[in-house]
Amino acid sequence: MSNRLTTSLHYGRAGHGASSKRTGFSGIAGKLAILAGLLVAVSASAQYPGQITKKDKDTPELRAVAVLEWTGDLSKPKTSRLVPITVFDGEQLQDGGVYLARPQPLAVGAGVEYMLQKNGARLGLFDVQNAGQEQGSWVGFGTWKPTPVAKPKPAPVMDRGKVDEEASDKPTLHRKHSGDTSAGGDSGSSSGGQAQAPDPDRPTLHKKSSDDESGNANSGSTPSSTSGSTPAPDPDKPTLHKAPNASQTSGTDTSNSSASASDPDRPQLKRGKQKQAADEGYVESLNTTDPDRPRLMRGKSTSGGPEVTPTLMGLPSDMEQAVAVSDPKNRPEHPWDYSWADPADEVKMKAALEDIARTALGIQPKPAPAPKRTTTARVRSKPAPPAPPPLADEEFRVFELAYGSGATLVLTAHTDGLPAQQRYVTLIAQPDLYGSLLVLFKSVTDGAHLDDTPRMRLVDAVDALADNRGELLFELRGQTQRQFALYRVLRGTAKELFVTGGGSTAVAERN
Numbered sequence: 001m002s003n004r005l006t007t008s009l010h011y012g013r014a015g016h017g018a019s020s021k022r023t024g025f026s027g028i029a030g031k032l033a034i035l036a037g038l039l040v041a042v043s044a045s046a047q048y049p050g051q052i053t054k055k056d057k058d059t060p061e062l063r064a065v066a067v068l069e070w071t072g073d074l075s076k077p078k079t080s081r082l083v084p085i086t087v088f089d090g091e092q093l094q095d096g097g098v099y100l101a102r103p104q105p106l107a108v109g110a111g112v113e114y115m116l117q118k119n120g121a122r123l124g125l126f127d128v129q130n131a132g133q134e135q136g137s138w139v140g141f142g143t144w145k146p147t148p149v150a151k152p153k154p155a156p157v158m159d160r161g162k163v164d165e166e167a168s169d170k171p172t173l174h175r176k177h178s179g180d181t182s183a184g185g186d187s188g189s190s191s192g193g194q195a196q197a198p199d200p201d202r203p204t205l206h207k208k209s210s211d212d213e214s215g216n217a218n219s220g221s222t223p224s225s226t227s228g229s230t231p232a233p234d235p236d237k238p239t240l241h242k243a244p245n246a247s248q249t250s251g252t253d254t255s256n257s258s259a260s261a262s263d264p265d266r267p268q269l270k271r272g273k274q275k276q277a278a279d280e281g282y283v284e285s286l287n288t289t290d291p292d293r294p295r296l297m298r299g300k301s302t303s304g305g306p307e308v309t310p311t312l313m314g315l316p317s318d319m320e321q322a323v324a325v326s327d328p329k330n331r332p333e334h335p336w337d338y339s340w341a342d343p344a345d346e347v348k349m350k351a352a353l354e355d356i357a358r359t360a361l362g363i364q365p366k367p368a369p370a371p372k373r374t375t376t377a378r379v380r381s382k383p384a385p386p387a388p389p390p391l392a393d394e395e396f397r398v399f400e401l402a403y404g405s406g407a408t409l410v411l412t413a414h415t416d417g418l419p420a421q422q423r424y425v426t427l428i429a430q431p432d433l434y435g436s437l438l439v440l441f442k443s444v445t446d447g448a449h450l451d452d453t454p455r456m457r458l459v460d461a462v463d464a465l466a467d468n469r470g471e472l473l474f475e476l477r478g479q480t481q482r483q484f485a486l487y488r489v490l491r492g493t494a495k496e497l498f499v500t501g502g503g504s505t506a507v508a509e510r511n
Contacts, residue, residue, distance in 0.1 A: 063088045064096055064107045064326040065464050066140075067473070067484065068116055068126055069312060069319050074144065075124075079312035082128060082140035082324060084108055085473070085484050086464055086498055093464065093486070093498045097138050104131040107326070108140030114324035115147075118460065120335040120470075122147050126324055134313065135481075315477075323460045323473060336461040336470050338400040338407045350396055352437050353411050353429055354388070360425045360444050361415055363389045392416050399461050401470040401489055407431060408489050410472065412458050420447040426456040428472070428487070428494045441487070441494035454478040462486075464498070471497055 065085045072078035084096030084107035096107040106112075108131040116123040124147050128140040312319070340346045358364050365386045391413035399408045407430065414424040428441035445453040454476040461470035464486055476483040476499070485499040 061328045066324040068324045081312045092504045114326045117323045323462045336399045338398045422447045424455040450479040
């Protein structure tokens with residue numbers, strides 16, 4: 001537009017010497033036209049909102065991760081609830097307890113379906129029906145149902161035209177060639193040019209002659225009008241006869257009926273009585289004008305009450321937990337179990353990790369006392385070392401968090417005693433190149449400082465980012481509150497990836 005404006009002014013100045021009157025008028029008119037065009041262009045550009053971009057096909061779908069808690073059998077739990085953890089929007093991990101809350105969060109909205117998992121294997125489905133708050137946090141309530149089994153695909157239909165009839169043992173039916181006769185092949189020739197001899201044992205159908213149709217059954221004379229070429233009937237061959245007319249049987253029916261009436265022992269065929277139709281009732285829609293008339297309706301209730309009564313409250317001792325994932329895509333199972341090349345290596349690694357846990361808890365066994373010296377030269381045997389103190393509620397798990405990533409060991413335990421005196425430990429370790437354990441993460445706390453340093457309880461491994469890599473999901477249980485945290489193990493480190501109650505977390509490292 002600036003180039004066009006410069007050219008117009010140049011033309012107005014060149015015509016000023018030839019005709020001042022025309023040039024002045026045209027110059028003013030040209031300037032006014034240019035200014036008007038500028039104003040229209042500016043106003044149009046101000047009103048134009050910009051290009052509307054369409055949604056990209058590569059935009060990732062939302063993926064929610066939650067924890068199902070229940071008591072009793074999983075197939076028929078006594079009580080259950082769903083605790084939302086995260087919602088991955090393709091770029092960030094959002095807090096599932098507050099993401100798009102209107103008023104309940106999106107992760108526990110009615111109709112959301114979750115897939116229950118254990119070590120990556122599917123356990124069943126959980127459908128959220130309603131939600132509520134427990135101690136200021138949103139939880140979902142619903143029903144459990146088994147995983148649907150895919151129907152087997154039908155066997156492909158084999159094309160009959162492509163079947164090798166000579167190699168097949170199944171009998172086949174062929175259409176008779178045009179050269180074959182309908183009476184058994186006495187005349188004519190087959191496709192090969194040779195006549196086929198009739199089979200004497202094959203039953204044939206003969207058309208009754210005109211004399212047979214007359215109905216004179218008592219006559220013993222043979223018809224004289226038949227041709228000499230017609231063969232004599234074979235008494236052993238079955239024949240089909242046409243039923244007589246009604247006029248011919250009228251006389252015989254009268255005699256038979258009188259005979260049957262005279263013989264009381266003669267059996268008779270009677271038509272059975274027609275069965276009455278089943279007494280079925282049909283209901284038609286009636287428009288009643290009575291507003292107080294009760295009605296039975298099938299489906300969801302229109303009342304505002306909860307569909308599933310919240311029954312699981314608090315943290316009972318027999319409560320169990322399982323990972324729940326809601327994803328619109330049907331992804332294959334990804335097991336997280338690690339397979340040891342030598343089972344003895346697992347026993348060795350577990351014993352080494354238990355020693356590290358006892359050292360962190362300060363419950364290492366006391367060294368055995370030294371043997372007393374005696375004057376005699378008799379050598380005494382060394383006393384057996386004392387048994388190591390037990391670890392209460394010990395849980396040892398080994399994961400393969402990515403294909404070919406090696407073993408990741410997790411151990412959680414605590415000491416015996418009163419709850420206020422108990423000490424808790426959580427360890428994440430990996431074996432190094434020399435067969436020793438490398439501790440990546442360690443958390444130690446006691447019952448008196450749970451609000452400052454909560455106890456970490458392992459839930460399971462879960463793929464929160466849909467990138468075929470598992471994260472370790474822990475429950476952070478304090479004295480009066482609890483949270484959930486995701487830890488990513490990568491390149492010899494274990495970093496906290498997300499924690500509930502802390503808002504959104506950017507995913508900076510995904511490989």
